[in-house]
Amino acid sequence: MARDFYEVLGVSRTASEKEIKAAYRKLARKYHPDVNPGDKAAEARFKEINQAYEVLSDPEKRKKYDRWGDQWELADQFEAAGARPGGGNPFARGGSPFGREDGAGDPFSDFGSIFETLFRRERGGPRGMGGSRRGQDVETPVEISLEEAFHGTTRTLNLQTPDVCRTCGGTGEIAGALCHACEGMGTTMRVRRLEVRIPPGVKTGSRVRIAGEGRPGIGNGAPGDLYLLVTVLPHARFERKGDDLVTEVDVPVVDAVLGGEVMVQTIDGRVALRIPELTQNGRQFRLSGKGMPVLGQAGRRGDLYVKVRVLLPDHLTAEERRHWEALRELRGAAARR
Structure with missing residues (x-):
């Protein structure tokens, strides 16, 4: 008998759609075949997780599963045949699919006729019952x-x-x-x-x-x-917003002040970006057509937005320090004028 889908995902039967999705993503990453190459047990677990999520993430399928258990795919046939679950899966959990929960009389008196109806519908049986679907x-x-x-x-x-x-x-x-x-x-x-x-x-x-x-x-x-x-x-480098991408680029402080050029990694290569002088930290540049493809529209792409991160040096030589101090005195004198 298949494991209970809620048990597979490790959630309660009252779990919300958000909780089910979060549990699925966590388990799918853990047991994904790319993460566990050659591990047959992980591959089987991954399939089981996907099967459970396929049902529990769909409100209509989940409703059928809650009512009929592992026979949920036959829900339409059961209900059309007049069966009523006695709580969950009537066959796997011993409930009466015919609404005879008190045990009186013969609980299987309608067994043959109901299953005959199911078989005919599945096979397109005699006298045109069920027809094509x-x-x-x-x-x-x-x-x-x-x-x-x-x-x-x-x-x-x-x-x-x-x-x-x-x-x-x-x-x-x-x-x-x-x-x-x-x-x-x-x-x-x-x-x-x-x-x-x-x-x-x-x-x-x-x-x-x-x-x-x-x-x-x-x-x-x-x-x-x-x-x-x-x-x-x-992705570690890019944030996606619709068809656009957003990334950051480090710009040395001297290039931010004086202007310069930096190389930007795009999703499909590297391009040069001209940095104008006095570029502030956090300034954003747009590279047109360097984003994601637009689904169904060949040749169209979104844009890439590049955010500047001004990079300060992590150490100074004695000569560099003298120049920075001279610059400070120069700018201080200019400010006092």
């Missing part, structure tokens, strides 16, 4: 660096997708009895590797759509879509 969309979180957001990048995802049960051939039963391999659903989960492209210019909160890579449709229904929920990790 589009597959569910799937969301999965992806963390990328600022450089990857600038250039665009690819990710190889391991997705759990339903596949026809090889034991029963998708019928959900064997010789009239429930197939235990797929628990009567006619499908089992398999891991599928998918390489996806993330375009340049994405931001934290961007949703990248991969058409047709969601859950398969029911009957002849089209498959759903896969959505990548992007988080761009903080």
Whole structure:
């Protein structure tokens, strides 16, 4: 049985969206494959964390999970068939999905008819019950660096997708009895590797759509879509503001006073910045077109804002001290005039 998603993220069942997101980001950084290369246990934990966050970060999915537990993906079918949970997952936790909590009579009297309805809907069964229905969309979180957001990048995802049960051939039963391999659903989960492209210019909160890579449709229904929920990790040098970037550059005090030129590191190279004389500490310069790409608009970029940090010397030679003292006397005399 799968672990409880709240337990996976280490949050309570009453946790807020903000608390769930914070717990996810903390765990995702800790167990990310890039941080734990070759560690299969960390990779499995990372997948488990993503699966839990995919459900608990979506209010509608979370509501279904709170009601039906690890059978939440079948919530629509259960409810359409007339099942009512006896608290959480009716099958995993022993509750009665048929509203018979007092134990009176035969609690399984409707078992066959309800599951017959479910099977027919899943398989597009006889007499047109259920018909065709589009597959569910799937969301999965992806963390990328600022450089990857600038250039665009690819990710190889391991997705759990339903596949026809090889034991029963998708019928959900064997010789009239429930197939235990797929628990009567006619499908089992398999891991599928998918390489996806993330375009340049994405931001934290961007949703990248991969058409047709969601859950398969029911009957002849089209498959759903896969959505990548992007988080761009903080950068040591640049702060991002929309499509613009902000950075700092150290300017020696003599260049700040007399003017000069400094090299500025941009997201994709180095450029020279002319510093006019008497530049004050904290002054900001704009380098047009040196920011992030604008998503979906080829060739367009934001700007880079460069904030000056006047750099004082950490020591003086005897000769330098004499010159500074002479300058002080000179400026003091000018001020007294």
